[in-house]
């Protein structure tokens with residue numbers, strides 16, 4: 001099913017003020033009721049891994065339907081008829097989640113069809129990072145800008161590129177995937193099947209990998225970490241690693257430096273290609289503050305082509321955690 005050919009554009013609903021939005025994340029999924037003027041009216045969350053089950057995608061659909069019903073309890077307005085959802089490897093054109101390496105699903109999952117069947121709503125799907133970029137463009141740090149890149153640094157590296165006022169999706173919906181640019185040829189194995197992708201150096205998962213490597217090599221500071229715990233509980237690992245870096249642990253500091261420099265190199269290449277006005281950052285990697293951002297900015301300034309003066313700004317999302325993705329997902333349904 002091609003949403004684009006059916007609707008012609010993103011704008012499909014002109015006469016409603018409230019929409020459902022879902023942000024399917026690698027660890028948590030948020031379900032929300034969102035107003036057209038960019039307010040998250042109510043929301044709830046559930047653990048993604050409990051409902052995104054291999055070979056059983058309908059389990060996720062029924063949990064979303066159940067939680068949407070709960071959000072409507074006590075809601076006085078007219079119930080929404082449309083749902084926008086951002087998902088890792090979500091494809092705007094096909095309505096499927098395709099070969100998502102960070103989810104338990106395998107192959108092509110027809111998520112739009114599943115959600116439409118189970119909720120009775122009209123559903124529009126996009127890549128989660130594209131949804132976040134839409135949210136930033138309408139309600140966040142990208143407001144009024146025609147060219148920017150929104151980068152979410154969490155379990156993976158998600159990016160949504162807005163170029164000349166349009167989300168860059170490419171011919172097949174997979175355009176704009178900064179996380180899978182090769183930054184180290186022949187480097188770390190990535191879930192996408194490639195080697196040396198940015199995501200394997202500049203995400204929370206990458207930090208864990210760097211620190212576990214350090215523990216195995218008995219690097220300085222490795223005595224502070226339980227490698228098995230980091231591997232077993234990635235959600236808990238992020239705060240542990242940021243706290244360790246802020247406390248001066250050399251292994252954690254080195255992991256953030258590697259991540260920041262890798263991202264800075266990638267931003268320099270992207271600037272050569274796209275000349276954006278700014279990069280908008282969000283996600284768990286930012287918990288270490290300048291321990292991550294300073295090496296990023298240094299490497300970006302060092303490697304960006306000299307004719308890009310002034311350099312694109314690197315700013316932090318002003319929207320609440322996860323709000324950009326929810327607002328952007330809802331905005332897929334706006335007129």
Ligand SMILES: [Zn+2]
Pocket residue numbers: 179180190191192193194197199
């Ligand atoms: Zn990759």
